Amino acid sequence: MRIHVAHSPDSDDAFMFYAINHKKIDTKGYEFIDVLSDIETLNKEALKGTYEVSAISIHAFPYVADKYALLSSGASMGDNYGPMVVAKEKFDINQLKNKKIAVPGTLTSAFLALQLFLESKDFNYEVIPFDQIIPAVKEGKVDAGLIIHEGQLTYKDEGLECIVDLGKWWYEKTEGLPLPLGGNVIRKDLGEKVMKEISEILKESIKYSLEHREEAVDYALKFARDMTKEKADKFIGMYVNDLTVDYGQRGKKAIELFLNEAKNLNLIPDIPEIKFV
Structure with a gap:
């Protein structure tokens, strides 16, 4: 059976799926096909049920829960760190509502976290591809930018200032919960047996990379967008860890609270029952 696995072209996702793509583990007769696209495009494709397995933003899950279940592995969570609003110069966070902010997509969890931070959906923003946000801020096309992925480690190199780290804000607000950003979903129409088998394979892939870190990081460097190996390794460690192997009770609690606060x-919209496979 062919299973399309759609995910972002990022070092952390590449690290997670290294063992599958290089046949380091038993895939139990399934043929896995990589589909690479930015997270906002994947969110929109998930609305249509395009791929059997897909990375999505946790923000998008309520909109696709009729078609997909959350896999118990594959989480990207910001544990006292996360998406940031950056600008060329420091300014008071109370001024954020009056600034034009570049955002990477309206279904991203970063966008929902920013809405929660501002306690409003009414603010001035412009959707820009995530890898063009830092240049847009530097060029003065926008007042500030909501950055995700590797930009969280490279924005200082670009001469930008952090106005607010939403992962840190959420951690303090919730007294120690991680900010749920991304997850892997699987289409329900595959049936329980197939869903469970694929869940086990994907979990084994993540565990393999964590146990064979050097070779997996070397592979993931191809997707690290000009980062040094040291920075890429640090970024991967931020978003592929024990919570990625399994959400656990802490991760599940974080998702429920994140979505309930948004609701x-x-x-x-109304939050469906969150099913983990």
Whole structure:
């Protein structure tokens, strides 16, 4: 059976799926096909149920829960760190609502976290591809930018200042919970048996990379967008860790709280029962 696995062309996702792509583990007769695309495009494709397995933003899950279940592995969580709003010069966070902010997509968890931080959906923003946000801020096309992925480690090299780290804000607000950003989902129409088997294979792939870090990082460097190996390794460690192997109770609690807070502010529709496979 062919299984399309759609994910971002980033070093952390490449690290997670290294063992599958290089046949380092038993894939139990399944043929896995990589599909690479930015996270906002993947969110939109998930609305249509395009791929059997896909990375999505946790923000997008309520919109696709009729078609997909969350896999118990593959989480990207910011544990006292996460997406940041950056600018050329420091300014008071109370001024954020009056600034034009570049964002990487309206279904991203970073965008929902920013809405929660501002306690509003009404602010001035412009959707820009995530890898063009830092240049847009530097060139003065926007006042500030909401950065995700490797930009969280490279923005200082570009001469930018952090206005707020939303992962740190969430950690303090929730007294120690990680900020749920991304997860892997699997289509329900595959059936329970296939869903469970694929879940086990994907979990084994993540565990293999963590146990064979050097070779997996070397592979992931191809997707690290000009980062040094040291920075790429640090970034991968931020988003591929024990919570990625399994959400655990702490991760599940974080997702429930994140979505409930958003629902209370009418930022998302009703939250379905969250099923983990």
